[in-house]
Amino acid sequence: MAVCAVIPAWADDLALCLDKQVEACTRLIDSGKFDQTNLANLFTARGIAHKAGGEFEHAFADYSEAIRLDPRNAIAFVDRGAAHEAKGELELALADDSEAIRLDPRNAIAFYNRGVTYEKKRELDLAIADFSEATRINPTFALAFNSRGAAHQAKGEGVVQKWPVLGNTDNKDPSAW
Numbered sequence: 001m002a003v004c005a006v007i008p009a010w011a012d013d014l015a016l017c018l019d020k021q022v023e024a025c026t027r028l029i030d031s032g033k034f035d036q037t038n039l040a041n042l043f044t045a046r047g048i049a050h051k052a053g054g055e056f057e058h059a060f061a062d063y064s065e066a067i068r069l070d071p072r073n074a075i076a077f078v079d080r081g082a083a084h085e086a087k088g089e090l091e092l093a094l095a096d097d098s099e100a101i102r103l104d105p106r107n108a109i110a111f112y113n114r115g116v117t118y119e120k121k122r123e124l125d126l127a128i129a130d131f132s133e134a135t136r137i138n139p140t141f142a143l144a145f146n147s148r149g150a151a152h153q154a155k156g157e158g159v160v161q162k163w164p165v166l167g168n169t170d171n172k173d174p175s176a177w
Contacts, residue, residue, distance in 0.1 A: 021049040040070035044079060051083050059083050074104035078113060085117050093117045108138040112147070119151055127151045 025046035029039065047062030063080035066073055081096030097114035100107055115130030131148035134141050 022046055022053075025049065036069045037073075040066040040073050040076065043069065044073065044076045047076070047083075048079055051079070051086070056083055056087055072103055074100040074107055074110065077103065078107065078110045081110075081117075082113055085113065085120070090117050090121055106137055108134040108141055108144065111137065112141065112144045115144070115147060115151075119147070119154070124151050124155050128155075 025042050028034065029042050029046070034042065043062045043066035047059045047066065050056070050059035050062060060080065060083060063076050063083065066076035067080070070076070077096045077100035081093045081100065084090070084093035084096060094114060094117050097110050097117065100110035101114065104110065111130045111134040115127045115134065118124070118127035118130060128148055128151045131144045131151060134144035135148065138144070
């Protein structure tokens with residue numbers, strides 16, 4: 001949405017795009033053609049559109065319905081956690097991100113999102129641990145590397161590691177910085 005403030009001509013197109021996604025998902029949800037798992041995915045997709053449009057209450061309702069339909073839907077927990085974090089509901093965000101991690105321990109985004117929430121709570125060691133796990137799972141997750149460095153800086157430690165060079169992630173080797 002920040003882009004729309006810079007380029008106002010995009011605002012109408014973005015709103016239309018989100019409206020169309022909500023409408024399309026609603027038609028599919030109402031069609032009765034999908035099993036519970038796919039229906040849960042549709043509710044998650046519609047929740048994402050609602051969140052992007054700033055309609056958090058609708059987003060929460062859709063994510064919660066997705067979770068009710070498929071309690072093992074880690075993505076719905078990740079997305080609901082992100083919505084809670086965006087609203088400043090940090091304990092709820094942590095609970096959802098932790099559940100997503102329990103369901104899918106290889107979900108780098110869940111670790112990253114939980115790290116962001118810990119960082120907002122000023123629990124920097126926990127944030128660093130989650131950012132580190134996100135980069136271990138996905139070594140190309142640049143945002144997680146950046147956030148880990150920012151958390152180290154916030155602790156007064158300076159930048160510990162930048163992008164790994166040629167796959168070298170050993171913090172003691174200066175060529176990795």
